[in-house]
Amino acid sequence: MALPEESYTMKEAMLYSQRIAQLSKALWKAVEKDWQQWIKPYDLNINEHHILWIAYHLKGASISDVARFGVMHVSTAFNFSKKLEERGFLKFSKRDDDKRNTYVELTKEGEDLILLMYDHYYDTEHSILNGSLALKELYGRFPEFLDVMAVIRNIYGEDFIEIFEKSFNNFKESLVEDDDKLIVKR
C-alpha cells in the first residue's frame, strides 16, 4: 500500500474518508426519505423531480447541465426527460447560439406541477429541517455546511458551484412570503 500524499498520514486519511462515507450515507438517506415523501403524490421519482427542479430554477437547461448538476448519467437525464416530455411536463429544444446541445424547459403544465408541489411542501415531514432547528436556534441561522461545499467544489469543479448558486439565486428571487403564505412566483 503506497502513501497517497505526503501531507497526511494514511491512518488519518483512512479514518477521515471512512467517517465521511458513513456520515454522508446517513445524511443522504434522511434527505432521500424526506424527498420521496414530498413527491409521492405526484407520481415522480427523485431523478424526474430533480430534472424538473433544475429546468425550472435554471429557466431551461441543457441535458448535460441537468446530468452534471443532478449528478446522474447523461442517459438517465435524457431518458427521464423523455418520460417527462411524454407526460407533457417538459419540452425539448435547440438554442440558436448552441446547436450541439439539447435543452429542456418546463411546459405550462410542468410549471404548474412544480408550483403545486411547493404549495404542499410543508404537508410532509422534513426530518432534515427538524434536525436543524437546534442549530438554527443556537447560531441564529441554519448551518451552511461550508466544509461540505468546499469538498464538493473540489470534486465537481467551480462550474458545478456556479450552477448551484445560480439556481438558488433564481429560487430565492421567486419566493415571496405573504403573511402566512409562501408563494413561488413564475
Add this chain to the structure above:
Amino acid sequence: MALPEESYTMKEAMLYSQRIAQLSKALWKAVEKDWQQWIKPYDLNINEHHILWIAYHLKGASISDVARFGVMHVSTAFNFSKKLEERGFLKFSKRDDDKRNTYVELTKEGEDLILLMYDHYYDTEHSILNGSLALKELYGRFPEFLDVMAVIRNIYGEDFIEIFEKSFNNFKESLVEDDDKLIVKR
C-alpha cells in the same frame, strides 16, 4: 400552507432544506462511486460491505444495530447477512444476555476479507479524500463536518452517534502505521 415553526421563516426553511438536499446528493454520489470502486474486486455491494464493516468494527453486532447504523431496512440487513453467511464471511449467533436479538460476527474468512480490502484501500481513487486536501492544508487537519454531525444526531438520535463513535474508536485503535505501511490489527 402552514408555518411549520415560528422560529424561522418558511422561505428560509425551504431554501435551506432544498440546498441540503442538493448538497447531500452530490456528496453521497461521490462517496458511493469511491466506495463501489474500492469494493468492486471483492464481489460485494455497498450494503454487504457495510454489514461486514459494522460487524467487524463493533466486534459483532445485532441485526437491528446493523440496520440502524447502516441506515437500511431490517429485512435488507437480514437478507444480505444471510448471503454473507452462505459465502462463509459471517456467522449468526444468540447472546446469553440477549436472547431476543440475532447477532452477526465475522468468521476468520470474513476478517481476512476485510483486512485484505483495507490493504488495497489506496489502489482505487478516493475523490472525497482528494477533494478534502485543500482544507487539510488550510486548517492543518481534515474537516470535521460538525454541523452535519449535529443534524444527524438530531435525526437519528444519541445512540446512533454513540455506535458511530464506538466503531471509529475501535477502528482507530486497530490501525498501526509502520513506515510506509498501514496495518489493521486483528
